[in-house]
Amino acid sequence: xxxxxVPDRTRALARRRHPVARVLGLLGLVLAWEGxxxxxxxxxxxxxxxxxxxxxxxxxxxxxxxxxxxxxxxxRIVLGFGLGALGGVSVGLAVxxxxxxxxxxxxxxxxxxxxxxxxxxxxxxxxxGIGEASKVAVIMLGVFFPMAINTYTGVRHADPLxxxxxxxxxxxxxxxxxxxxxxxxxxxxxxxxxxxxxTSLLLLVAAxxxxxxxxxxxxxxxxxxxMETTKLMVGIVLLSLLGLASHWLLVRLERAALPWRAxx
Amino acid sequence: MRRVVTAAVLxxxxxxxxxxxxxxxxxxLKLGVLKLTSSAVLFLGVERGYFKEFGIDPxxxxxxxxxxxxxxxxxxxxxxxxxxxxxxxxxIVTGGVRIWIxxxxxxxxxxxxxxxxxxxxxxxxxxxxxxxxxxxxxxxxTQIGSTFHYNVGRxxxxxxxxxxxxxLVPLQALPALNDALTARRVDAVATAEPFVSRLESSGxxxxxxxxxxxxxxxxxxxxxxxxxxxxxxxxxxxxRGYVKASRAYYDAVLAQxxxxxxxxxxxxxxxxxxxAPELIRRGLPYQDRDGRLMxxxxxxxxxxxxxxGLVKARLAEKDIVDESFLREALKNxxx
Numbered sequence: 001x002x003x004x005x006v007p008d009r010t011r012a013l014a015r016r017r018h019p020v021a022r023v024l025g026l027l028g029l030v031l032a033w034e035g036x037x038x039x040x041x042x043x044x045x046x047x048x049x050x051x052x053x054x055x056x057x058x059x060x061x062x063x064x065x066x067x068x069x070x071x072x073x074x075x076r077i078v079l080g081f082g083l084g085a086l087g088g089v090s091v092g093l094a095v096x097x098x099x100x101x102x103x104x105x106x107x108x109x110x111x112x113x114x115x116x117x118x119x120x121x122x123x124x125x126x127x128x129g130i131g132e133a134s135k136v137a138v139i140m141l142g143v144f145f146p147m148a149i150n151t152y153t154g155v156r157h158a159d160p161l162x163x164x165x166x167x168x169x170x171x172x173x174x175x176x177x178x179x180x181x182x183x184x185x186x187x188x189x190x191x192x193x194x195x196x197x198x199t200s201l202l203l204l205v206a207a208x209x210x211x212x213x214x215x216x217x218x219x220x221x222x223x224x225x226x227m228e229t230t231k232l233m234v235g236i237v238l239l240s241l242l243g244l245a246s247h248w249l250l251v252r253l254e255r256a257a258l259p260w261r262a263x264x
Numbered sequence: 265m266r267r268v269v270t271a272a273v274l275x276x277x278x279x280x281x282x283x284x285x286x287x288x289x290x291x292x293l294k295l296g297v298l299k300l301t302s303s304a305v306l307f308l309g310v311e312r313g314y315f316k317e318f319g320i321d322p323x324x325x326x327x328x329x330x331x332x333x334x335x336x337x338x339x340x341x342x343x344x345x346x347x348x349x350x351x352x353x354x355x356i357v358t359g360g361v362r363i364w365i366x367x368x369x370x371x372x373x374x375x376x377x378x379x380x381x382x383x384x385x386x387x388x389x390x391x392x393x394x395x396x397x398x399x400x401x402x403x404x405x406t407q408i409g410s411t412f413h414y415n416v417g418r419x420x421x422x423x424x425x426x427x428x429x430x431x432l433v434p435l436q437a438l439p440a441l442n443d444a445l446t447a448r449r450v451d452a453v454a455t456a457e458p459f460v461s462r463l464e465s466s467g468x469x470x471x472x473x474x475x476x477x478x479x480x481x482x483x484x485x486x487x488x489x490x491x492x493x494x495x496x497x498x499x500x501x502x503x504r505g506y507v508k509a510s511r512a513y514y515d516a517v518l519a520q521x522x523x524x525x526x527x528x529x530x531x532x533x534x535x536x537x538x539x540a541p542e543l544i545r546r547g548l549p550y551q552d553r554d555g556r557l558m559x560x561x562x563x564x565x566x567x568x569x570x571x572x573g574l575v576k577a578r579l580a581e582k583d584i585v586d587e588s589f590l591r592e593a594l595k596n597x598x599x
Contacts, residue, residue, distance in 0.1 A: 045338065045359035130433065130449050211433055211444075222434070225331050225407040226574060227338075227355040 027158030048230040052160070053237060056230040070238070073204055073212040076132065077242075080139025081200045087140070088147020088196075089189060095148070096155025097177055109148055116205050117142040117199075125210065134216075135207040142203040143196035154185025187261065190254045197246040203241060216242070265532035291498060294332040294342040295322035300438075301457040301547040302370040302378060302484055304517075304533040305348050309509030311532050317508070318501040324536075328437045329406050334487075337363045337498045343362075344502060348484045351409030351574040354566050357584050359584035362490035363588045367506060368557050370484035372476040373550035378483060379415055379456040382469035387451055393472055395423045401451035402431045404441045409574050411483050417572065418481075419473050427572070445469050457492065457507040457547025458539040465543065476550070482561040484549075493586065505592035507555055555590055 011151050030050050036042055037049035044052065060066040095105040128134040158181045166180050208217025216235050223231035254261075270493060295310075297303040306324070324344055327333045333345040333463055334353040338361045346369045357363055372378055381403075383392050389517050392398060405412040415429050433450050435441055441453040446468040454471070463469035475483075493499055516525035529548070534541040562585050569575035 043360050045356060047402070088584050125449075126447065130444075188294070200419050209436075211435055211449075213433070215433070221436075225350075225352055225434075226409045227331075227352040227359065228336065 021165050021253050045227065045229055048233055051260030052230050053233040057234045057237070060231070060234060066234075066238075068214050069216050069219045069235075073208065073216045073242075076135050076139060076207070076215065077200055077204055080136045080204075081143050081196065083136070083138040084143025084200070085147050085193060085196060088144040088192070090176050091144075092148040092151025092189075093177070093182070093185075096152045097181065106152075109145065109152075113145045113149065117203055119208060121210065130211040135204070136213070139200045139203045142199040146195040146199065147189070148191045150188045150195070151185055157188070158184040186258055190250065192256070193235060193250050194247065197250060198243065201243055201246075205239065265535045265596060284556060287557060290316060290319055292466065293344060293492070293498070293502070294322060294325050296325045296327055296331075296336055296342040296345040296347065298328075298330065298347055298438075299537045300546050301537065301539070302549045303346060303536070304529055304548060305369065305506075305509050305513040305551065306388055307533055308513050308516075308529055309492065309505055312509070312512065314508040314512070315502060315505035318504045320498065320502045322502070322506055330410060331407055334363065335488045337487055340489055340491055343489050345487045345489075346484070347487075348411035349482065349562065349565060350407075350411060351413070352407075353487075354569060354575045354579065354584070357411075357479045358575065362488065362493075363584070364488040365485045365557070365562060365584055366488050366493075366512075366586055367486040367503065367555040367590050368484075368552045369486050369555075370549040370551050371558060372479070372481050372483050374477050374480060376476050376481060376550040377457055377460065377474060378549040379412065379454065379475045379549045380460045380471045381419060381452055381454050381473035381475075382445065382460055382463050383415070383452040383472050384445055384450075385467060385470055386448075388470040388472070392451075395419055395425060395473070398452055399425070399429050400431070402433050402449075404433045404435050404444050404450040404453040404454045404455075406438060407434050408432065409569070412456075414568065415475050416454050416556045417568070418479055419475075422478060438573075442468070457549070458543040461543040461546045462539070480558075481565070482558040484557070485557065485562075488589070495591075499589050500592050503555075503589040504597065507523060507590070507593050507597050509552065510555045511553055514551070518550060518553075550558045554594055557585065557587060560582040594596075 033047075035052050037044060037047055037052075046055075057066065091105060091109075095109070096102070104138050112115040117150050120141065121134070124134040126139050128137055162184070163176055163193070166176050171179065205217035205220065208215035208243055209221045212218040219238075220232055220235035223229070223235060295306065297306055297406060306322075307585045310322055310324060322344065325336075327347070330348040331352040333342070333347045334350060334356055336342045337345045338356045345363075349365070353363060370378060380394075383398070387401075392401075403416055405416060407413070414418070416430070416432065420426055422427060433444075435444055435450075438455060438459050441450075441455045442459055444450045445453045445463060446466070452472075453463075455463070460471060464471060475481075488499060499505065512531065516523075516529050520526060530541050530544045533539075533548075534544045537544065560581070563581045566575060566578055566584075570578045
């Protein structure tokens with residue numbers, strides 16, 4: 001019996017991880033950046049060196065300046081994100097499950113969702129003042145909509161077969177919602193959370209750039225006003241780290257909440 | 265036939281493009297200003313063609329705050345800037361990019377209105393008349409490191425208080441200060457003419473400190489980008505036009521309190537800034553007739569900012585002030 005070599009023609013489509021390339025790409029960027037600043041072609045005023053940014057960050061950390069900004073921003077994000085997510089999931093569930101809520105909520109969401117939330121900031125400041133409330137509120141609104149829409153979509157796409165099976169096994173309404181609809185909506189809810197996390201960072205910075213005294217957005221704007229480019233970069237790096245951290249946290253949470261989705 | 269017509273049209277176009285003044289080319293440059301009463305001297309110079317007399321045609325570029333003008337000078341987007349001195353400007357120069365302070369463009373001076381501290385009318389009526397009464401209150405400024413920040417800091421120190429005794433709220437732009445005070449979102453604002461007069465005439469606020477009466481200082485100057493400063497001939501030519509404008513301004517509105525020349529400056533400043541003439545009349549700032557800077561004041565400002573941690577390092581005045589253009593322009597400028 002002869003063995004025919006069968007070339008695997010799907011190999012080109014395989015998604016390998018390339019762990020070395022991942023690190024090299026990032027490292028290369030930082031090295032090139034440091035190199036450019038070392039040559040002196042670009043004055044440090046316009047592009048500070050990565051080492052300079054690191055040093056400035058360390059100094060701000062020891063003086064306690066950084067801690068204040070991070071704490072303020074985190075509080076705003078956690079409050080805004082938490083309230084927005086909670087509201088979004090509740091409304092999304094209600095609209096997805098009850099036909100009356102759907103009839104009322106759907107057009108309302110469709111009409112208000114497309115408004116860029118930054119545009120509401122001046123109005124929110126007028127209503128709630130320039131303090132914490134308006135900043136938290138704008139983040140809350142930004143997170144609410146993707147959460148509500150995703151939860152709604154997730155609930156509506158719950159497998160009707162599963163729902164019927166549950167009902168025929170004697171499950172009540174709450175049981176169906178809790179044991180079938182909510183779990184099958186979870187992947188969509190987590191997609192919404194990830195979307196919302198990005199949006200909340202964006203809105204945080206925007207809100208803190210208007211009449212704030214602390215926070216990462218204030219740090220960036222203030223550094224720009226004082227032309228302290230190195231501090232400005234510290235703020236940007238901080239935002240990037242915050243984004244990474246929230247993503248990592250959400251991925252962890254998703255794995256814990258959705259053990260049946262091993263690949264997630 | 266057709267070819268002849270084409271040639272004629274082309275010739276006409278060439279004539280139009282070069283123009284009659286082709287022998288002595290007028291050089292364009294960008295001049296960054298704010299739409300404030302204190303820019304009057306530059307509006308006057310442009311309007312009366314004083315710069316053009318020396319072969320310079322400045323195009324006015326409007327900004328919202330002083331700091332962006334300093335950034336535009338550093339990046340080379342504008343050649344000349346005429347505005348307030350900010351901590352950001354000093355940080356740019358400390359950071360290794362040169363900008364040159366070349367002439368006076370407005371001083372806080374006794375009996376002249378330029379910038380002021382305006383408190384909300386309801387608080388004023390309730391007895392808030394001095395800085396002591398503003399302890400713990402919210403004071404709106406444009407930006408941290410702005411001339412207004414400096415003003416508030418100096419007011420407070422004069423009263424034996426410090427910046428930590430009040431809460432500074434940076435609102436980024438001058439119009440936003442007026443809105444915030446009117447909407448009662450801040451208790452007082454540090455602002456400049458014509459916004460001060462606007463607040464008083466609308467009834468939203470009352471002046472409790474007039475900067476010039478409290479402590480005179482060199483709030484605004486003319487500045488050159490490094491590239492423009494190296495272009496010596498043009499830099500001096502601009503200064504000749506500026507000296508002419510400065511003297512005309514001084515003679516029209518500072519040496520006399522009324523008259524047709526005074527009215528003309530008020531009228532054209534009103535047109536350029538979009539503010540009502542009666543508001544402009546109340547806020548024309550003092551400046552030296554020859555455009556000379558207050559000696560040593562730039563150094564004093566840098567020392568103050570440095571002391572308060574907003575400017576990283578102290579510079580020698582000679583690294584940021586260059587009055588040689590002005591001296592050269594004054595040489596054969598008569599009186």
